[in-house]
Amino acid sequence: MKKIICTIFMVLIFGTIVSAQVSPAVLPTKEQLKWADSEIGVLIHFDMPVFEPGYNFRKNWNYHPDLSIFNPSELNTDQWVAAAKSAGATYAVLVAKHCSGFSLWPTKAHPYSVKNTPWRNGQGDIVGDFVASCKKFGLKPGIYASTTANGYLKVDNPGKVVSGKPEEQKKYNEIVKMQLTELWSEYGKLMEVWFDGGVLPPEKGGFDVLAMLKKYQPQAIAFQGPFGHENNIRWVGNEEGVAPYPCWSRADSTTSASGVVEIKGLNGNPNGLFWCPGESDFPLRLNSSFQGGWFWHKDQDNQLRTLDELRNKYCKSVGRNTNMLLGLVVDTRGLVPDADVQRLKEFGQMIKKSFSDLLGRSAGSENELIVEFKIPKPLAYVVIMEDIKKGERIRGYNLFGMVNGKWEQLASGTSIGHKRIELIKEGMFSAVRLEITKSDGAPIIKSLECFGR
Numbered sequence: 001m002k003k004i005i006c007t008i009f010m011v012l013i014f015g016t017i018v019s020a021q022v023s024p025a026v027l028p029t030k031e032q033l034k035w036a037d038s039e040i041g042v043l044i045h046f047d048m049p050v051f052e053p054g055y056n057f058r059k060n061w062n063y064h065p066d067l068s069i070f071n072p073s074e075l076n077t078d079q080w081v082a083a084a085k086s087a088g089a090t091y092a093v094l095v096a097k098h099c100s101g102f103s104l105w106p107t108k109a110h111p112y113s114v115k116n117t118p119w120r121n122g123q124g125d126i127v128g129d130f131v132a133s134c135k136k137f138g139l140k141p142g143i144y145a146s147t148t149a150n151g152y153l154k155v156d157n158p159g160k161v162v163s164g165k166p167e168e169q170k171k172y173n174e175i176v177k178m179q180l181t182e183l184w185s186e187y188g189k190l191m192e193v194w195f196d197g198g199v200l201p202p203e204k205g206g207f208d209v210l211a212m213l214k215k216y217q218p219q220a221i222a223f224q225g226p227f228g229h230e231n232n233i234r235w236v237g238n239e240e241g242v243a244p245y246p247c248w249s250r251a252d253s254t255t256s257a258s259g260v261v262e263i264k265g266l267n268g269n270p271n272g273l274f275w276c277p278g279e280s281d282f283p284l285r286l287n288s289s290f291q292g293g294w295f296w297h298k299d300q301d302n303q304l305r306t307l308d309e310l311r312n313k314y315c316k317s318v319g320r321n322t323n324m325l326l327g328l329v330v331d332t333r334g335l336v337p338d339a340d341v342q343r344l345k346e347f348g349q350m351i352k353k354s355f356s357d358l359l360g361r362s363a364g365s366e367n368e369l370i371v372e373f374k375i376p377k378p379l380a381y382v383v384i385m386e387d388i389k390k391g392e393r394i395r396g397y398n399l400f401g402m403v404n405g406k407w408e409q410l411a412s413g414t415s416i417g418h419k420r421i422e423l424i425k426e427g428m429f430s431a432v433r434l435e436i437t438k439s440d441g442a443p444i445i446k447s448l449e450c451f452g453r
Contacts, residue, residue: 033389035191040318044327064102073333083340085385088352091191096145102149157197173200241281242317245417247278285329360450375430381450381453383421385416398440402433403427
């Protein structure tokens with residue numbers, strides 16, 4: 001799965017506005033606040049390569065797997081969502097259409113979908129089942145639909161027909177509009193929509209996706225969404241689940257309408273004009289496994305990430321002011337594999353246990369906060385959260401621990417945002433002190449929590 005982050009929309013006439021901008025004026029929307037609180041989500045892939053691993057649409061544009069091979073007789077979206085929930089996920093994004101062009105819902109746009117497969121005699125709708133399962137288990141649903149590549153319709157990045165013929169491009173645009181209309185209007189409110197690689201803009205032969213988004217899903221968080229959508233989020237630059245540090249929720253711009261040019265500056269900008277936080281995605285299976293770990297392949301249960309790896313990625317995604325989006329595979333049965341289900345459960349249990357021994361907490365708007373313990377304790381994590389309803393104000397901080405009556409520096413940093421997790425390697429401490437060294441306005445610490453080993 002190739003991700004290309006959206007191009008920066010730099011407008012020089014905004015230069016004087018940027019220099020005068022203060023943090024409190026750039027704030028998250030209600031939807032962005034809810035999204036940040038969600039912290040952990042999953043991204044579920046299920047497409048023709050699961051049934052025909054050798055398929056590569058770019059090798060032969062005139063070939064696509066026969067629909068007769070798609071018959072996951074045990075498919076159960078309840079099992080998918082339950083597995084996600086056990087990992088601590090609060091939202092789930094389904095890849096409704098990936099690069100093969102095969103559609104997991106009975107689209108009216110073309111015949112290459114579940115409606116013409118043996119599965120449930122062509123009467124099934126995986127997207128509908130998935131949304132129902134999310135509601136059943138209390139997860140917020142999202143939908144990914146790749147518009148930039150489609151093997152069945154002979155389209156490649158950035159959403160252009162390979163023939164280059166204007167009439168074929170126009171026909172493809174109409175198909176994409178019909179499919180997005182179906183996905184955004186027939187399955188209820190979506191928490192997140194994914195534009196993997198963006199959408200070809202009108203000036204380059206595409207269509208106005210922003211108008212569609214405002215019409216059908218105006219409140220949805222949009223990953224690599226079109227410029228002008230107020231609930232955009234951005235990619236962190238890798239599929240390893242590791243956000244850069246510092247990682248600011250503000251940026252010099254939201255995304256552009258094209259989303260087809262890789263950019264620098266993935267850390268964001270604490271003085272940026274727009275609130276456009278990051279989402280850190282990575283697959284549960286190793287990136288070196290089949291299709292980058294995003295799709296299932298037999299005999300690869302040994303490719304699962306270890307619990308230590310998952311803990312590390314949690315701390316470098318959620319703990320660096322982004323959300324963590326964990327990729328899940330579905331096998332030929334139509335189920336998340338047993339080994340993956342077990343690892344997800346173990347991960348969820350591990351995170352709960354890691355942050356269960358609360359030694360003390362504090363909050364406030366002072367430049368210094370202290371948390372005292374009843375007796376000296378081994379410290380594992382210090383978790384700092386800003387009240388981002390007021391913006392990202394903190395620009396620098398130091399963290400100290402008291403050992404035998406003396407303060408010792410444990411860490412220092414810049415960005416906190418929604419959540420910053422500091423790992424403490426060793427030592428017995430009787431107190432922790434947070435010192436804000438630089439801020440734009442009064443710092444507002446929503447929570448300073450200390451967790452033992």
